[in-house]
Amino acid sequence: MTTVAPAAHTVALAVTDGVRHFELAAPCEVFGVNWSAMADPWYELTVCGPPGARVGGHFRLEPDQGLDRLPDARTVIVPAYPHIDEEPPGELIDAVRAAHQAGARVVSLCTGAFVLAAAGLLDGRRATTHWAHAEALATRYPAVHVDPDVLYVDDGTVLTSAGKAAAMDLCLHLVRLDHGSAIANAVARNLVVPPHRPGGQAQFVTTPLPDPRPHPLAALFPWVLARLDQPLTVQDLARQANMSPRNLARHFHAVTGTTPLRWLHTQRIHRAQELLENSDDSVDAIATVTGMGTAASLRRHFNRTLGVPPDTYRRTFRQRHETTRQAASPRRLP
Known part of the structure; x- marks a missing residue:
């Protein structure tokens, strides 16, 4: 009898031209770095998108796969979409919708929620995005219950986060769901993640971590x-x-x-x-x-x-x- 090792959890980043730096870097640091010493197998990260997409308008990105490969992943992450005044590309919308229909867990970071809303994945759901764009999201997609006051929302197979540091909060929350709190906290400590901000969402938020530098309360x-x-x-x-x-x-x-x-x-x-x-x-x-x-x-x-x-x-x-x-x-x- 031959035993096949468990397959790594595949995570696909759905990028588009102009994607923001931080919201792309956060999932790369959490899922793209080899943390297998903590949990083996770790995740297998794939970047899907059009060739030559620009990151933050400065750097060119060469994705591993096209957007048509999103349905092959178990988790699909849509980083911040830069052009919220425009309808997201049809290819991106279709690929994200197809991934969810195929059973993938779909996650948006910051204004990536606009892509999920355009794909119809947020209809009737509670969701969040960067506070500065929450009103625009609610106005354009009235079927979405937008909550602008939380760090992230976990609605089962669809998860959304606010902007910037909240994207890291949600990525660590995914690790916690998949591997437990001890592993998520260990990754957070290695990333030297600062404490959660006051007023973050209540459900399933990981514990604020003390400052790792020497201080009078260390003992x-x-x-x-x-x-x-x-x-x-x-x-x-x-x-x-x-x-x-x-x-x-x-x-x-x-x-x-x-x-x-x-x-x-x-x-x-x-x-x-x-x-x-x-x-x-x-x-x-x-x-x-x-x-x-x-x-x-x-x-x-x-x-x-x-x-x-x-x-x-x-x-x-x-x-x-x-x-x-x-x-x-x-x-x-x-």
Whole structure:
């Protein structure tokens, strides 16, 4: 019996002339760099588009394949479309629509949402784009429920993000869906991704990462993470850091962009996410080890923070991981 290794998850970038730099670079860094030391197989990235397409109006791009190859990919990413006042090229619209019909997960970054809307993929769905273009998207495509206030929207097989740094947030969210939170966080740390901005969307947002540079709280963070099951207070953290609560708050804001209690709450929620994804522990047990006290308290805080109850979160990620596992499972040949 011969066992065939699992196939890599194929990701196709659907580029067009004038595509923006950042929204093209973000998926290239996440899916195009070999992170197989963290998860093997990693993704296989393909760039699809017309020959000689310009990036940001400065650099010429030589795509690996034409747009007609998009339906062959498991995930299709449409970076920021530069000409939002014009109808996207018919070839691009048709290829994106065909990819979705073939079962691909279709993702837009920033104004790439205009392409997905033109293809009819956002009709009746909640979606987002760069805040400066949200009104234009809603006006041109009234069947789309445009939310301008979030970092990204995950609507199952169709996902959309706001602009710039939110594109990286969504790319890491895809890694989290496919490989789990530990791998996504490891990739984020290697990319030195800054903390998420306040006011980001609630559902399934990865944990803000502290500044990786040396700082006065460097020893405090691991101390706290090892004691999440305990009822820690600001005074406890200040005493461990050997500083006053006011000085602690000042350093916390400088390093994490938030307060000690909010950061502590985020770490508890993040630990609960990891346990819901990777263990069969009951909600009561998870509430205990994350310092939430009771299952009712965990459910209340989890739902308030992420927009879904713990049981739904676990079921959603288990189903997606099972779907991914089945799609990539090795075939046994005689």
